[in-house]
Amino acid sequence: MLNEARTTDLFADYYENWVKIYKEGAIRKVTLEKYKMTQAWVKRLVPDLRLCEMTRIVYQQMINDYAAFHERQTTMDFHHQLKGAILDAVDEGLIDRDPTRKIIIKGKTPSAKKTKYLNQFELHTLLTSLHLANEVNWDWFILLVAKTGMRFSEALALTPKDFDFAHQLLSINKTWNYKEHGGFMPTKNKSSVRKIQIDWQTVMQFAELTRDLPPEEPIFVNKIKGRYVPIYNSTVNHRLAHHCRRLNIPVISVHGLRHTHASILLFAGVSIGSVARRLGHASMTTTQKTYLHIIQELENQDIDLVMRSLANLT
Structure with a gap:
């Protein structure tokens, strides 16, 4: 003890x-x-x-x-x-004083990062090229993550029952344990339990797609002989990468679709607080740190707007 x-x-x-x-x-x-x-x-x-x-x-x-x-x-x-x-x-008196006080954090020079998100034109190009068949496939998954900014495990756990088509809402209240043997799990944190507003087009598409599916079974996880088929993150990433290369747009991951979703909302003028709640972040600090480069770019645009406004007063 x-x-x-x-x-x-x-x-x-x-x-x-x-x-x-x-x-x-x-x-x-x-x-x-x-x-x-x-x-x-x-x-x-x-x-x-x-x-x-x-x-x-x-x-x-x-x-x-x-x-x-x-x-x-x-x-x-x-x-x-x-x-x-x-x-x-x-x-407990086992260490005399707090040795972590005023600590200096260092680190290696960050390696070159892959593109984390697409711009609005690139995303539009991607979504309009998806093969949205009459049955569930990974392109439907890509579309939904892009439209909602959900985490990979959250999207895998979605069931038809999670859609409230009448009010254009999507409930996120669980995740899928894809790294082990499947099955529902709790969300990352309490803030991750949320309702996301979805556009009418997505409502119409998924109302039709999920109409005859079992209401409490995951939409994107298949069963064979009563057992859930294992899902791998790489499977969806390969599908997404294939689309990106074919369309000559930056290759991103499924998690990059989440970044894309948030970035487009921020550039559209949606508040950081609203974006944080939509993503299920525990605090706005997480959102600010993750999208600092975008926030700084928006602040530069604000400065230009302020200067033009002041110049017009004379």
């Missing part, structure tokens, strides 16, 4: 125990795996460090050593996953 820990205990052991007590069963498995990865790095970087030896300099050096292998954002995540355990150790 943590309350039996001593100042002479290894920090790596304390952190491993802290993860077991406070995180296992309380967070999603994918998030827990990130804590386990941090745990492995602690054992690699400071295997012999004891709690009583944890100072600001020691902690900063550990962060620096981690940053030598990772980009700045990944290093920031590593720091945040350690900080909770360290502050608990400070509260």
Whole structure:
């Protein structure tokens, strides 16, 4: 137990125990795996460090050593996953002072990033070229993600019952466990449970597509002999990439469709708060950080507009 820990205990052991007590069963498995990865790095970087030896300099050096292998954002995540355990150790008197105070986050130079989103013309080109058959296929999936900005696992979990065609609403209240054996799972967080307004054209299309489907079965997951067929993210990404290459537009992933959806809304003047709620972000801070480049571009446009408006007053 943590309350039996001593100042002479290894920090790596304390952190491993802290993860077991406070995180296992309380967070999603994918998030827990990130804590386990941090745990492995602690054992690699400071295997012999004891709690009583944890100072600001020691902690900063550990962060620096981690940053030598990772980009700045990944290093920031590593720091945040350690900080909770360290502050608990400070509260329990196992560490004298908060060693994470005024920490400097470093990191490798980011590698060249692939295009994350399409512009409005490119998206229009993509959507008008989709093969929307009378039966469900992955092109329907691509269309729906582009129109709603849903996460991959959220879209996989959709059932006909989740559509409220009369009010043009789509309820997102679960995800699909595609990384393991299938089945419904809770959403990423409470903010991810939401209702998304959908346009009338999408309403008409999916009302017809889902009319004869089982109301509580996932639309995009097939069953063979009573068992769900495994779904792979790469399958849909390959289909999307094929379309992009054929149309000579930037190749993006399904997650890139989510970025595209948000970007187009922001450029259209939709508020950050509304975009955050539509995407299911836990806070607007997440939205601001993810789409900082777009927000800055919009601010530059605002400055131009302000200057023109002021110039017209004279």
